[in-house]
Amino acid sequence: MSALIECRNLTKCYQNGVPAVLDMNLTIESGHIYGLLGPNGSGKTTLIKMINGLLIPTAGEVLIEGNKPGVESRKIISYLPERTYLDAQNKVSDMIAFFEDFYEDFKPDRAWEMLENLGINREARLKTLSKGTREKIQLILVMSREAKLFILDEPIAGVDPAARDYIIRTIITNYNPEASVMICTHLISDIENILDDVIFLKQGKVVLKAQVDEIREKAGKTVDQYFREVFAC
Amino acid sequence: MLKKLFVHEWKDTWKLLTILNVAVILLSLSGLIVFNNRNMESVMESSNNNSVGYAMFYGSYMFIYILSLAVLTLGSMLFFYIRFYRNLYTDQGYLMHTLPVTGKDLILSKTFVAMIWRVIATVVCTFSILIVVWSAIAEDGAEMWREMKEVFTQLKIENGTAVVAIILVILMTIGAQLFEVFLGYLAISIGQQVSKNKVLGSIGIYIGIHVLINIVKNIGTQVFVFRIIREEEAGMFDPSQATVILTLLIMDVLIFALCYGMYMLIHHFMKNKLNLD
Amino acid sequence: MTWNLKEDRPIYVQIVETLRMRIVSGVYPPGSRIPSVRELAAEAGVNPNTMQRALADLERMELISTQRTTGKTVTEDESRILSLKESIAEEETKIYFVKMGELGFDHRQIADFVKKAADGENNEIGGYTLMGGE
Numbered sequence: 001m002s003a004l005i006e007c008r009n010l011t012k013c014y015q016n017g018v019p020a021v022l023d024m025n026l027t028i029e030s031g032h033i034y035g036l037l038g039p040n041g042s043g044k045t046t047l048i049k050m051i052n053g054l055l056i057p058t059a060g061e062v063l064i065e066g067n068k069p070g071v072e073s074r075k076i077i078s079y080l081p082e083r084t085y086l087d088a089q090n091k092v093s094d095m096i097a098f099f100e101d102f103y104e105d106f107k108p109d110r111a112w113e114m115l116e117n118l119g120i121n122r123e124a125r126l127k128t129l130s131k132g133t134r135e136k137i138q139l140i141l142v143m144s145r146e147a148k149l150f151i152l153d154e155p156i157a158g159v160d161p162a163a164r165d166y167i168i169r170t171i172i173t174n175y176n177p178e179a180s181v182m183i184c185t186h187l188i189s190d191i192e193n194i195l196d197d198v199i200f201l202k203q204g205k206v207v208l209k210a211q212v213d214e215i216r217e218k219a220g221k222t223v224d225q226y227f228r229e230v231f232a233c
Numbered sequence: 234m235l236k237k238l239f240v241h242e243w244k245d246t247w248k249l250l251t252i253l254n255v256a257v258i259l260l261s262l263s264g265l266i267v268f269n270n271r272n273m274e275s276v277m278e279s280s281n282n283n284s285v286g287y288a289m290f291y292g293s294y295m296f297i298y299i300l301s302l303a304v305l306t307l308g309s310m311l312f313f314y315i316r317f318y319r320n321l322y323t324d325q326g327y328l329m330h331t332l333p334v335t336g337k338d339l340i341l342s343k344t345f346v347a348m349i350w351r352v353i354a355t356v357v358c359t360f361s362i363l364i365v366v367w368s369a370i371a372e373d374g375a376e377m378w379r380e381m382k383e384v385f386t387q388l389k390i391e392n393g394t395a396v397v398a399i400i401l402v403i404l405m406t407i408g409a410q411l412f413e414v415f416l417g418y419l420a421i422s423i424g425q426q427v428s429k430n431k432v433l434g435s436i437g438i439y440i441g442i443h444v445l446i447n448i449v450k451n452i453g454t455q456v457f458v459f460r461i462i463r464e465e466e467a468g469m470f471d472p473s474q475a476t477v478i479l480t481l482l483i484m485d486v487l488i489f490a491l492c493y494g495m496y497m498l499i500h501h502f503m504k505n506k507l508n509l510d
Numbered sequence: 511m512t513w514n515l516k517e518d519r520p521i522y523v524q525i526v527e528t529l530r531m532r533i534v535s536g537v538y539p540p541g542s543r544i545p546s547v548r549e550l551a552a553e554a555g556v557n558p559n560t561m562q563r564a565l566a567d568l569e570r571m572e573l574i575s576t577q578r579t580t581g582k583t584v585t586e587d588e589s590r591i592l593s594l595k596e597s598i599a600e601e602e603t604k605i606y607f608v609k610m611g612e613l614g615f616d617h618r619q620i621a622d623f624v625k626k627a628a629d630g631e632n633n634e635i636g637g638y639t640l641m642g643g644e
Contacts, residue, residue, distance in 0.1 A: 031559070032559070033557050033559075165555070168555060169552050169555070172548070172551050172552045172555070172556070172557070172558060173548055173552050175548065175551075175557075175558045189517070192517055193515060193517065193521060193554075193555050193556045193557070193560075194555065194556060194557045195557060196557050196559050196560070212521070213520040213521060213522055213523075213560070216517065216518060216519055216520045216521070217519075217520050220518060220519075221518050222516075222517035222518045223517065224517070225518070
């Protein structure tokens with residue numbers, strides 16, 4: 001297990017001067033499934049954007065395998081944003097071809113299998129599909145890569161419970177000790193069983209980083225219950 | 234990676250652009266028929282009470298034709314601006330900016346494709362106008378081709394300087410096209426900084442830079458003309474081929490330098506100031 | 511024994527308990543192969559690391575062993591399995607006795623309850639057929 005991501009004194013202030021992420025020091029190791037949890041505005045999305053190179057830090061740095069975010073880091077990070085980023089004009093098969101073209105670690109067979117399991121027609125145009133189906137397709141595309149780091153922002157929020165189970169099983173079966181997964185979500189109780197560690201963010205700072213079973217043992221609660229305690233309004 | 238982006242960009246854009254260009258080509262070819270049909274002309278001359286109808290027919294043809302030219306030129310321009318914006322600055326940006334490609338690759342691939350289609354549109358429009366105008370003026374098809382051939386042979390026997398001048402002028406036109414493309418892209422990437430309404434911001438900046446360029450152009454032209462007048466009065470005006478070539482060369486260098494500067498600015502804003510929603 | 515995991519206790523402890531039951535009750539017979547870490551994790555809906563931790567515990571208890579070629583197998587030592595079965599039974603009985611004691615019954619009354627359940631007409635309690643009743 002090595003350090004996949006290292007944040008050193010990472011800070012990001014937006015134009016209004018309010019810091020979204022403040023002096024953050026965090027290490028993400030390979031071989032773990034992390035839950036990145038925190039209320040809205042705690043800096044989760046900002047942190048994720050900086051890891052992906054979508055935002056430039058105001059101060060400090062974030063290193064992915066020792067490198068600044070760039071072409072090399074994007075080759076090993078598979079990111080699922082909250083947004084639907086697919087061009088609705090395309091067909092499902094077009095998107096598979098696209099990912100295959102740009103990502104060396106993309107496994108099209110895995111994608112076809114998952115699409116079939118979820119009953120998605122590969123020749124359908126995306127604009128004819130429901131929002132939930134489009135989200136599933138995006139998730140399939142992201143999970144069909146053999147990346148070193150998967151960052152999933154709300155992967156199950158817009159999805160029906162049966163598909164949720166399927167998705168969670170997919171994350172488990174795709175698990176690779178050389179890789180890590182970071183799941184950012186509000187639906188803690190649905191996924192806490194598959195987490196190794198949780199990171200609690202509050203107002204741009206890390207307030208807790210611990211193993212889930214540790215929390216259960218010490219607090220005698222589920223992670224979901226513990227979260228509600230820590231972040232009670 | 235640049236090649237892959239280029240191919241992808243091409244795939245997403247060729248259908249609409251081909252339709253627009255083919256529409257113009259078809260309309261101009263039908264102009265050949267409309268204007269050069271001896272039978273139609275004789276019919277027109279014989280039945281005067283139908284002249285209003287025929288006037289309307291020619292009128293509507295010209296209207297549709299000119300409209301198609303406008304749609305092709307303006308449409309191509311707007312299409313690529315909108316595509317740049319949608320692909321890189323809306324939700325699709327989450328996909329494009331996390332691909333293992335550099336920002337420069339993203340900009341260049343889009344610029345190449347846009348430029349190719351602009352050049353195609355310019356060539357199509359130019360020849361289309363030539364064909365339509367010639368067929369309207371010439372008395373019959375044969376004469377039209379004769380006249381066109383004469384012009385081309387005349388061009389060929391000009392001396393080498395003229396050829397150089399023509400090449401420089403073509404380069405300048407391409408430079409101007411590139412400038413337009415970058416202007417739009419720059420306006421869009423700077424407009425993202427405006428927090429309230431990004432689209433309005435982009436449009437505002439676009440108009441702003443256009444106005445600025447026009448002012449500079451006007452001042453430059455006036456200075457240039459002023460100098461020529463002075464030189465003429467002093468009897469020193471010598472519009473030698475060398476001066477013309479030199480002027481053209483300077484303008485070419487200026488335009489491409491400006492384009493490069495804009496390109497670097499676009500890249501800077503996209504890389505350092507990107508903030509997708 | 512299906513997975514019935516409660517998230518307010520360490521998951522890996524509960525996994526150990528469930529796998530133990532599967533071994534002593536014969537779902538995984540002695541000497542048989544058990545599914546891979548990943549399969550078990552997917553079945554239970556848990557993190558493979560957690561499953562691995564539980565399996566490591568079982569290995570320490572010498573209930574399973576890992577062979578390089580055949581994967582993880584249940585021990586063939588039937589006496590070990592039997593003694594584990596008995597200690598689980600004792601544990602459960604103790605829990606039962608404590609509960610009945612809280613209700614205020616003495617040992618004789620508790621024995622009566624047990625006899626009545628064992629002699630029950632359909633050998634069924636709460637819808638579950640007791641083992642050994644067929």
